[in-house]
Amino acid sequence: MLGFLLRRFANYLVLIVIATSFGYLLAASTLNPRAKYDTMQPRPPEASISQTLSNLNMNPADPKLDRLGRWAKGIVTGGDFGKTIDNKPINEEFGRRIWVSLRLLLIGTILGSVVGVAVGAYSAINQYRWSDHTITFLSFVVISIPVFVLAVALKQPAIGFNGLFGTDVLFIQGEYQAGGGGWSGAAILDRIQHLVVPTLSLALGLVAFYSRYQRATMLDVLGSDFLRTARAKGLRRRQALVKHGLRTALIPMMTFFSYQFVLMFVGAIFTEKIFGWHGMGEWFIDAIGKNDINSVGAVVFFSAILVLIAGMLADLAYAALDPRVRAN
Amino acid sequence: MSIDPKVVVETAPTPVEDGPAEQASLSRGRLVLRRFLRKRLAIAGLVVLVLLFLLAFLGPYLSPWSYEQKDFESFLSPPSAGHWFGTNQTGADLFAQTLRGMQKSLIIGLLAALIATGVAALVGASAGYFGGWVDRALMWFVDLLLVLPSFLILALLSPQFRGKSWLLFVVLLAGFAWMITSRVVRSMTLSLKEREYVEAARFMGVPAYKIILRHILPNMSSLLIVDATVNVGVAIIGEASLAFFGFGIQPPDISLGTLIAEGSVAFLTDSWLFLFPSGFLVAIVLAVNLIGDGLRDAFDPTSNASRGSH
Numbered sequence: 001m002l003g004f005l006l007r008r009f010a011n012y013l014v015l016i017v018i019a020t021s022f023g024y025l026l027a028a029s030t031l032n033p034r035a036k037y038d039t040m041q042p043r044p045p046e047a048s049i050s051q052t053l054s055n056l057n058m059n060p061a062d063p064k065l066d067r068l069g070r071w072a073k074g075i076v077t078g079g080d081f082g083k084t085i086d087n088k089p090i091n092e093e094f095g096r097r098i099w100v101s102l103r104l105l106l107i108g109t110i111l112g113s114v115v116g117v118a119v120g121a122y123s124a125i126n127q128y129r130w131s132d133h134t135i136t137f138l139s140f141v142v143i144s145i146p147v148f149v150l151a152v153a154l155k156q157p158a159i160g161f162n163g164l165f166g167t168d169v170l171f172i173q174g175e176y177q178a179g180g181g182g183w184s185g186a187a188i189l190d191r192i193q194h195l196v197v198p199t200l201s202l203a204l205g206l207v208a209f210y211s212r213y214q215r216a217t218m219l220d221v222l223g224s225d226f227l228r229t230a231r232a233k234g235l236r237r238r239q240a241l242v243k244h245g246l247r248t249a250l251i252p253m254m255t256f257f258s259y260q261f262v263l264m265f266v267g268a269i270f271t272e273k274i275f276g277w278h279g280m281g282e283w284f285i286d287a288i289g290k291n292d293i294n295s296v297g298a299v300v301f302f303s304a305i306l307v308l309i310a311g312m313l314a315d316l317a318y319a320a321l322d323p324r325v326r327a328n
Numbered sequence: 329m330s331i332d333p334k335v336v337v338e339t340a341p342t343p344v345e346d347g348p349a350e351q352a353s354l355s356r357g358r359l360v361l362r363r364f365l366r367k368r369l370a371i372a373g374l375v376v377l378v379l380l381f382l383l384a385f386l387g388p389y390l391s392p393w394s395y396e397q398k399d400f401e402s403f404l405s406p407p408s409a410g411h412w413f414g415t416n417q418t419g420a421d422l423f424a425q426t427l428r429g430m431q432k433s434l435i436i437g438l439l440a441a442l443i444a445t446g447v448a449a450l451v452g453a454s455a456g457y458f459g460g461w462v463d464r465a466l467m468w469f470v471d472l473l474l475v476l477p478s479f480l481i482l483a484l485l486s487p488q489f490r491g492k493s494w495l496l497f498v499v500l501l502a503g504f505a506w507m508i509t510s511r512v513v514r515s516m517t518l519s520l521k522e523r524e525y526v527e528a529a530r531f532m533g534v535p536a537y538k539i540i541l542r543h544i545l546p547n548m549s550s551l552l553i554v555d556a557t558v559n560v561g562v563a564i565i566g567e568a569s570l571a572f573f574g575f576g577i578q579p580p581d582i583s584l585g586t587l588i589a590e591g592s593v594a595f596l597t598d599s600w601l602f603l604f605p606s607g608f609l610v611a612i613v614l615a616v617n618l619i620g621d622g623l624r625d626a627f628d629p630t631s632n633a634s635r636g637s638h
Contacts, residue, residue: 011468015468015471015472015475016475018472019472019475019476022476023476023477023480023481026481026484026485027484030484030485030487030488031484133369136369136621137369137618140614140617140618140621141610141614143558143561143613143617144561144610144611144613144614144617145606145610145613146565146568146569146588146609146610148568148569148572148588148592149588149592149606149609149610152592152595152602153595153606155595155596156595156596156599159596212554212558213554216550216551216554216624220550252512252515252516255508255511255512255515256508259508266477269479270569270572273573284477284479284480285483285573288480288483288484296480296484299477299480300476300477300480303475303477303480304475304476304477307474307475308471308475311471311474318515324519
């Protein structure tokens with residue numbers, strides 16, 4: 001068992017190193033950190049541009065592999081991911097932005113998953129009734145709306161909603177109002193007012209997505225022999241459906257859930273950009289726009305680790321829930 | 329021959345009959361078609377999709393403006409008789425541009441989805457069926473692709489597409505869309521290959537590729553069809569997502585994504601620039617998804633659609 005875990009851990013390490021190196025080198029060959037200085041008015045002297053970029057370890061004059069080596073050395077020796085192109089420590093950016101993304105996504109993700117599973121199971125049990133048809137149609141409509149269209153489109157009703165009250169009840173920009181941000185009662189209310197519309201834009205999509213898959217897995221289970229057996233041994237319909245049906249139907253869903261919950265930490269690019277939250281997703285996009293090679297590398301590294309954790313979690317969940325896998 | 333009853337149905341001769349009752353002698357294709365035709369939503373989706381295709385490819389002949397023309401007398405004008413969907417900041421006719429974008433998005437979606445689901449099915453089933461080093465090698469590759477953040481990689485690569493074929497972009501889009509499904513397919517294969525009919529086929533000497541194509545993959549057709557249709561939407565939306573930040577399809581090519589990206593900035597003031605391209609994008613994806621759902625129910629051997637109701 002220990003050997004298996006060690007081998008697996010070593011494999012993960014190799015994957016992370018390859019993925020991060022690939023991401024870093026790709027960024028180093030497609031991005032141009034000099035662009036920031038070339039467009040400055042007045043343009044700084046050549047020697048000073050060169051020196052600044054060298055200090056950031058982003059000077060295109062240095063060979064890419066040398067830069068990668070220096071960057072990797074910083075990570076391995078001191079856990080230091082270097083500086084952003086604006087000369088801020090990347091580690092601090094991480095520490096700040098992860099929590100912003102988490103505060104944005106946690107409620108929406110939980111809400112979306114739980115409601116999605118419930119709606120999907122309900123839909124499957126009532127297959128071909130009008131409730132199933134309605135749920136199916138509505139979830140298809142929502143699935144068909146890209147998150148950025150939904151997010152942009154939700155701004156209009158939010159403004160209309162505010163109009164009803166004659167005051168700003170819902171905010172569609174930022175995490176809290178300028179000067180706010182604490183955790184006092186008033187500040188928390190302010191945060192909630194900012195959170196409602198983005199959460200809605202996230203949760204709606206998740207509910208629709210999960211209800212489709214949950215309905216499909218649930219239908220596969222409903223006709224099965226073990227469910228009939230459960231009824232035959234005297235379980236009530238509801239008991240049989242929840243204890244044997246829903247649980248079995250949730251097994252294939254664990255893959256989706258693991259990824260969903262772990263990848264929450266890389267943030268939501270569109271929701272953050274559209275609603276102006278300064279989380280991981282925003283960093284992701286801004287790093288490319290700013291030609292910030294170190295940040296791109298750090299984001300690749302971070303998301304690689306998260307994906308591997310999610311995969312491990314999915315396997316564990318499978319083993320915990322499916323006796324057939326456990327037996328192997 | 330195997331003892332899988334579905335194969336017996338498949339290979340049985342097909343008597344032509346139109347009775348209301350479905351019998352085992354009906355060919356699988358007819359059975360699926362018949363079940364599909366009963367799904368009103370799926371038919372509606374099919375009709376809408378055909379109409380959208382016709383509109384995208386024949387509509388430009390109806391329009392007085394081409395997508396490349398600029399009307400220098402009306403900048404940023406709302407929908408009118410002269411410009412059905414209005415014009416943008418540079419005086420381009422939004423109707424013509426939307427149709428042009430639809431052409432590209434439709435083709436991108438269909439191609440990328442076919443590639444992605446096909447790859448997912450083959451890789452996942454091979455890994456699960458063969459096991460051993462094949463499994464390890466394929467899943468290692470899947471892991472590697474999964475740990476690479478696809479959006480970032482595609483965004484970094486997109487300046488390289490400028491001036492090259494957009495088909496390259498489609499392949500890359502599909503190249504990052506199959507991995508999770510292939511893991512699901514693999515785990516389903518692991519349990520399917522223990523079934524008696526698969527073992528029977530194996531003991532009778534049926535070659536592995538035939539077992540995978542005939543006994544393993546058809547038994548997860550519901551998953552694959554749901555996945556393929558979701559993938560058409562995912563690919564169209566994926567392209568639009570990249571375009572939202574100016575990545576992916578590059579000018580002079582137009583896609584619905586590039587139009588939505590331009591329109592979203594002006595949504596609260598000049599909403600038509602956003603609403604028309606978004607509306608058509610949603611309509612395409614919705615139609616494809618409804619068709620997929622109808623097919624899922626029609627294909628699924630455990631579906632009880634054939635036993636009355638709808």
